[in-house]
Amino acid sequence: MSAIADTRSARSVEAPRLDVDAALAWLEANMAWFEPERWERHLPRRTFPGTPVLELLVLLRVLRRGNRGGDADRLAGPALEIGRSITDRPRWLEELRGGGALFPHVLWLVALIEELDSARGLVPSARFAAELAIATGAGNVNGRYRPPASALELGYVLELAGMDADQPSIPSLLAACEPHLDADHCHMSDGDIYGVTHIMFYATDFGARPAGGPDRTRTVLRLLGSCLARSDNDLTAELLACADYLGAGNHPLALHGHARLSAAQRPDGSVASLLYNARVAERATGEPGRAYAFGTCYHPTITAAMAAMAAREGTTCRE
Template sequence: MAGGALPSRALPGRLRPDDRLRGSVDGFPAWPPVGDPPLEGQPDPSQVLDRALAWLTAHVPWFGPKWDEFFPQSAFPGVTVLELLLLCRVLRRGPRAAASADLVEAAPDVAQEMAERPAFLGDLYRADADFAHRVWLLALLHGLGRPVSDQLAVARGLVEARGSDVSVVDWAMLYVLELRYILDMAEIPHSLPTVPELYAGCGVHRIDPLSTTENEGYVLAHALLYATALGGRPLPSCGGPTAERRLRDVLHTLLGVHLATDHYDLTAELLMCAEIAGGVSDGLVRHAWHRLAAAQRSDGSVPGPPFQEAVLAERTDAAADAYAFRTCYHTTLVTALAAAERECSRRRRGQWRRQCLRLRRPGANARRDACWTGVAGGCRRGPGRTLAPMPLARRSGRSASGWPTGPPRPRPRRTSPLPPDCRRPCRHR
């Protein structure tokens, strides 16, 4: 950007301009171009996760009885603990299952107490606007090993009574996608459209990142999370490679925009989406994790958009604790969720890489055995070819039994099945 004077207090390397430039409508003031700032060392999301989990574990009661004590009750009081159960679900399938056992045990206790209230079952029979979230809570509890089969049977009967069609005509496509994700998790039969159809209907590939509102940013993030079951399955293909590249560009731009405004809540959700979609700038992702680590408070919480230190300083004792929890719990939770999903994703990719290495060994499968036997016998076979003699000069060294003593040259070409979400270059392609 050209024109205007460089502000004297502009901070190089930050994605946010000097505060004096806010609201300026003329003169087109300039500041250092946005880029990947010089960072010292690699970010460590695992440390961010450790501190966030410690804070969440200490504040588990606030997701249940203490919430009712300090804040007005919502139509569905389990909405806060529901999000905590999502984190527990991701932790259980990742490498931190043992280390996070205290949280994974305490959070379902609070949720189960809610599900066993007589009012919960009465509200479930009403099948109102919060019906899907109540089923979601039950499905998460069931997945975490809690005895809620009776309540789930009631939910299944209510869905079947409506002919397995529980969608509403005027629902936005995102909510239908969310409902499909919930019913699939609860293993309740339904007649909703497929996940790729619903994901395409959300129109996330047509979002303009430069005019996207905060709510639209959440819609984009939630559509990707529901369509992939929070990273548990590959992102549905929609619109071909061009649309997928545009989606990555949208995620890149939105991540930078919300970092520029210190919106760490959406930053954490977009980081999770970037991990799922892949292809987002590594430099920007590293910078985002550095910013989250720097924003994390000494007690492990991550401040949300409404948090203000000045307001917290005016409160004491329980009132201060309540304010800190209300303004920090969701951002801390989604930051922990992004870091935990990142660890799970890298663990899955490591498992696929180990599988790829196993497939390279002789005897991995019958097809490989045939290839190696053909090489050992002085023959060569390529895709779609019959066995043909290999020139003697190209044969590798052999033992008395005729098997190669070293790697055969040339190596047999082969194709092996790969997981659809394996993006790492390897010799199987």
């Protein structure tokens, strides 16, 4: 057994990994594009304009928990300014007060800002709006009428924000997601696969705790194989992070996945999504060209950096 473990450990060290420094440098150089106003000059409007910076702050939280606190702090300054500029806008305060459909996303952004910006403390107007919604039972703030994966997301966000909306526990919410996790992976759409990865993200708090319940390693690895087959860098990265959270970081398929992500990393440090088209990129110049590159590369760059960080924390395959 020790010989097998030593072999796996050696393979883990030798396997090519994404250059996290280059990925972070690209994100830092493109920080202005996380601002909703800049984004909307050339890119489609997001349902919640704060989503890109929220996703960046999730990465920075993961970096801070690992051995890259300095990198997290360097990027956090401008990212937090963008986040705070969004959370105080009347439209999103009203979304919180009314317990609207975007309540979890706005509150998630608030919770991340408060955790990562402890020097400045709470976002009082947004926190009061959310607490008012919970106290008055506005909307569906306890998630009783949400689909299971959406209810788990809300439960995770409320836990992160330190708010009690009389919602079920995370293990109970995860158990309700079992039918989604047990679905035939051969018939899963991209949206279904993102559902699997996000369920694992919320259940493990992005690798900070065990998921509990049945071992989902086999499901994650099967989905990883299918996403590698079509060179989907974004889903590959999310599934690699999940594999590490489940203890499968040294599985040969996971090692192959990390090598593929490393090979897919562009000279500027970014990682392209399936939406990226080289011919379109060649025709786009100036600011529209930079917008196109950011819009089609920012998310897989974030998730690939997250996956690489998870791998470097060290995991042991349970298969």
